[in-house]
Amino acid sequence: MATTALRRYGSQLKKMWEIAGPAMITEISQFSIALVTSAFVGHIGPLQLAAASIVLNVLEEFALGFMLGIGSASETLSGQAVGAEKLYMLGIYMQRSWLLSIATALLLTPIYVLASPIFHTLLGQEKQISELAGRFAVWMVPQLFFFALNFPMQKFLQAQSRVWVLAGISSAVLSVHVLLNWVFVSKLGYGIIGAAVVGDVSWFLLVVAQVVYMVWGSFDSWTGFSTKAFSSFPAFAKLSLASAVLSCLEIWYPTMVILMVGWLENPEIAVAASSICVRVANELGAGNHEAAKLSIAVTICASTVVGVTFSTVVLASKNEFPKLFSSDAEVIREAGNLAYFSAAVIFLDIIMPVLHGVAVGAGWQSQVAVVNIVCYYIVGLPLAAMLGYTFEFGVKGIWSGMVVGCVLQMAFLLFVIHTTNWETEASKSEARMKDWGEISETQPIVGDTEENELEESSFEGRQS
Template identity: 75%
Template sequence: MSTTQFHRYWTQLKRMWELAGPAMVIEVSQFSIALVTSAFVGHIGPLELAAVSIVLNVLEEFALGFMLGIGSATETLSGQAVGAEKLHLLGIYMQRSWLLSMATALLLAPFYALAAPIFHKLLRQDAKISELAGRFSMWMLPQLFFFAMNFPLQKFLQAQSRVWVLAAISSSVLLIHVVLSWGFVSRLGFGVVGAAVAGDVSWFLLVVAQAGYVAFGSFESWNGFSVQAFSSFPGFARLSLASAVLSCLEIWYPTVVIVMVGWLKNPEIAVGAASICLNIQYWSWIIAAGFNTAVSIRVSNELGAGNHEAAKLSVVVTIVTATVLGLTFSAVVVAAKNQVPKLFSSDPQVIHEAANLAYFSAAAIFLDIIIPVLHGVAVGAGWQVQVAVVNVVCYYVVGLPLTAVLGFGFELGVKGIWSGMVAGYVLQMAFLLFVIYRTNWEKEASKSEERMKNWGEISGE
């Protein structure tokens, strides 16, 4: 490697970490709101842990799939608008995303209200778990509308690299949530209701702090509410829905897996152990989400500015870095397989079952760090539709049927289910790496320029 090539590589690595570092703090902090809830509730008993876990890992992930997907469209367009120096478009995109997200929240609200019969009658979960899960979901319904406000705000700020402020807000709210959860659950003994209320308050504070920063900060990209948010709305909605499909297919994959685990014998133990593994896996995912955000911003900015070589180099640097972290994180999980489950449960059977899944969980964690980075490349370039097709094939045509065969046909239980899930991840990673390897980045930069022209006309330019 020549001195010039090393300098270019180092520059991209530095820029990537400048975005990925605070983005990791944001993702870890926001995800940990649910993680803290699970940890406090898990020490009440296995029934409470199973009930709260199935809401957080199934119902909430079902909703987040839509919300994150709609925000993903804003991320693509906003990032490329920044690269093209059309900052005035960002506020319009955020307002359109708010409208779509709030409409989506209204459509999803009945699922929260009817969670108990949905889990028991439709998804065939244990009656006691379903009843308690329904009570918990009713109390956490307000969070659905806070999600709808949060993600457009977050993408608006991230596209402009205002990541450290977001990190400070998110980490502060997490500390508040720990105190609220301790007070409501451990100190006052309000159980799952107290856990839900603590989450409601925390997400409310997160949204208010971000909105206040946008309203009172100095932003050339925000000029208040505008009727332009309603112009050519169907076009924006189509891209947002395509992004939502991509996000949903990705997030719902482990969600379906946790539902299948609930069909095994001793569901309280099986779901509790599987939810612990998923919580650990989500930790790796949110670390990868920092790189997802960083590479999406870098690729979209560089393509928007017409710098196709810089975009390509950003992709290479991020994939290499994520691979190293993936190997490291997986090794740590295996080494601490007997200690980590104790953070989430005091039940010996749950802890033992979770420890037995450590090697399967480590494999999923490695892949779950690489794949979000590849998705970040897709979002930055605007490939949501193509990647959604790949997701369908890898996860739902291959992964889930294999999961059912290994888990139930061969009676391998949770280990068989996890093996099928990992197989879907492997196939997904292979497809995406092949697509990226064959990409003509100069052509992608031209597509970005054309997209900005079209969206500029849509927004009244």
């Protein structure tokens, strides 16, 4: 019995890393684009670093909360469609997600354009930082639309385990991003605006490379643009909005902390210093609740090991890693003082995506959104404000409150996962695929070839 359990554990661990390994490379590469931008801008000066940080950590995270959330609906359904062997639905889900994401980008554009008065007048940030941040934000508007195209495509590729190609594209673009920043920001001196334009170019290259691969990569799940994208759209939009709320509540939490830090004295220094969804969704779609449950346990254990490792690295290099982002001695010293909080947040940030991946894979977005509100916004932020301002612990007090909120949420989600009936969850997934998989439209909008029509007819016949 013990040998069988160990063999199952090892099998799930292997499956997890086959997907999670390249997925980690993809996520790290894509989110490192902003990290690299901060690093190059930070060596210009503390003011530039503070301005870039407030845009990248507040405004961009605000936008990403919506974009990632909308993409999560596609992620849930695409993963389950693969498990249920309904590959023809993947392209439809992606197109629906594109429509919602582009509409969201259009709605968010005025916020980028009016970033300077929003930061200064509405959010109370220092005037000089707000003005420079506003100029930086305007040049980053194109990235909104690249986000809108990128994240649905990313879920489309991940759901079909095309993860190594996605990892290769993301890594290559990150390398180009570093090179372009070195040339235009460090050597040619185009400053913070040059860094924003380089970011636009890098995200453009990322999107184009994925489109090329998707169109010419021999995908049965992509047969061109179709009117099916508009079918069941209200239900899809409802799930997407629920996913967006969950994502926003999660991502905006540290964003609020950054804003609170910006209200302290000496804000320039304070601000400057401060895939599992696929695995679970695939197993639920196939009705394999035991495999899904086991994969969760395996992934949580593996993530814990990774979290401890990275947290230890941060603590061991607390006086060195800040030098990657700034040459200012005061900024480096303040960042080093926050190393223990950084290590705690890194550990939690590695565990929490696993738990949220379970929520997204199982379709629990609405329920977990309530948990986020309680743990983050009713407990965490008020506690951070009290410790930071009332008891005058400053930045350390604010970060302490944030950590408490994260710990509460992690404890609650672990309890829910442990007590969940996974056989029931698998049945719900099967019912969702039956309800949302029956689509009547057959005519594509673009690429309306006879071959596509025959292919779609075949798919529909197989479904019935």
